Amino acid sequence: MSGSHEPLVFSGMQPTGNLHLGNYLGAIRNWLKLQQQYRCVYCVVDMHAITVDHDPKALAQATREVTAAYIASGIDPKTSIIFNQSQVAAHAELAWIFNCVARVGWLNRMTQFKEKAGKNREAMSVGLYTYPVLMAADILAYRATHVPVGDDQKQHVELARDIAQKFNNDFGVPDFFPAPEPIITGPATRVMSLRDGTAKMSKSDPSDNSRINLTDDADTIAQKFKRAKTDPHPLPEAEEELAARPEADNLISIYAAFAEKAKQAVLDEFKGAQFSTFKGALSELVVAKLSPIASEMRRLLADPAEIDRILRDGAEKARATAAPVMAEVRRVVGFVS
Numbered sequence: 001m002s003g004s005h006e007p008l009v010f011s012g013m014q015p016t017g018n019l020h021l022g023n024y025l026g027a028i029r030n031w032l033k034l035q036q037q038y039r040c041v042y043c044v045v046d047m048h049a050i051t052v053d054h055d056p057k058a059l060a061q062a063t064r065e066v067t068a069a070y071i072a073s074g075i076d077p078k079t080s081i082i083f084n085q086s087q088v089a090a091h092a093e094l095a096w097i098f099n100c101v102a103r104v105g106w107l108n109r110m111t112q113f114k115e116k117a118g119k120n121r122e123a124m125s126v127g128l129y130t131y132p133v134l135m136a137a138d139i140l141a142y143r144a145t146h147v148p149v150g151d152d153q154k155q156h157v158e159l160a161r162d163i164a165q166k167f168n169n170d171f172g173v174p175d176f177f178p179a180p181e182p183i184i185t186g187p188a189t190r191v192m193s194l195r196d197g198t199a200k201m202s203k204s205d206p207s208d209n210s211r212i213n214l215t216d217d218a219d220t221i222a223q224k225f226k227r228a229k230t231d232p233h234p235l236p237e238a239e240e241e242l243a244a245r246p247e248a249d250n251l252i253s254i255y256a257a258f259a260e261k262a263k264q265a266v267l268d269e270f271k272g273a274q275f276s277t278f279k280g281a282l283s284e285l286v287v288a289k290l291s292p293i294a295s296e297m298r299r300l301l302a303d304p305a306e307i308d309r310i311l312r313d314g315a316e317k318a319r320a321t322a323a324p325v326m327a328e329v330r331r332v333v334g335f336v337s
């Protein structure tokens with residue numbers, strides 16, 4: 001537990017396109033378990049989404065879709081706070097203050113920026129560069145102590161810890177912000193592309209065949225698994241043998257996550273099987289788990305006004321939670337009010 005701070009869980013997802021199986025297994029599914037135990041704040045991070053080129057209409061639609069995915073997956077807006085980031089000004093305000101706390105050297109080490117910018121670094125938005133600072137503000141505006149994320153976000157949560165610590169030290173307010181801990185659990189914390197076992201499954205991959213979207217129908221899911229890249233060997237007996245077979249490892253991990261079994265238990269069942277047999281069983285399992293979510297998402301999206309009402313209600317609760325923290329932050333920093 002983080003110092004004297006009351007436990008609070010914060011996490012978010014970008015409305016940048018189709019949510020996929022990686023977002024679900026790496027993040028949303030773990031959020032459900034946490035909402036039974038802790039106060040939870042689950043955000044649709046629309047301000048992060050504009051760090052890359054975007055279409056305003058598509059952003060609004062994607063914001064509603066992500067909200068629908070949260071609720072359809074089992075996040076209860078009566079228990080957890082669900083809202084979109086742009087509606088709570090504390091995120092932008094604290095991000096500015098943290099921009100003045102974080103060091104350029106720290107941001108230069110962020111691997112996600114390097115991956116997203118590639119050779120085009122100079123042409124990227126300043127927002128994409130300072131993305132992890134906004135993420136630190138998202139977390140710390142609520143003094144969140146736990147952040148359930150996929151493996152790719154670990155470095156960003158560590159940066160939030162560094163920013164919290166430096167703020168506390170610089171302003172002589174020990175324990176003002178907690179050191180938030182990443183929660184990265186389950187057998188599928190980094191789901192890989194179905195076309196390349198060494199690349200992360202991602203919303204922004206131009207190939208739709210690289211991912212299973214939460215809204216894909218049964219046929220599409222079966223087709224995508226059928227076409228998924230594999231190697232020519234049958235499934236191995238021991239988990240260690242998966243280390244050199246990234247595509248096999250990925251498919252076994254997805255099965256293990258949905259079946260709630262260890263990877264070795266899945267291999268005990270399928271050792272020696274051809275991929276064609278295993279892929280059939282995998283499709284069936286994934287369809288059984290995802291189709292109720294997809295149909296609930298469709299039901300919710302038929303009433304966008306209700307989704308907007310849930311977001312407004314959540315934003316009001318989020319503002320009320322962040323307000324006392326921000327009042328103290330302004331005083332600590334020396335802003336006259």
Ligand code: AQP
Pocket residue numbers: 012013014015016022023024025026027148149150151152153188189190191192200201202203204205
């Ligand atoms: N492939 C993945 N495996 C496990 N977890 C994943 N997450 C993302 N991809 C995987 C987790 O999902 C949460 C939300 O991610 P995000 O929307 O903030 O953006 P991202 O991490 O950049 O995800 P994408 O899908 O790759 O989006 P784009 O392509 O738009 O950048 C996070 O907890 C993340 O760890």
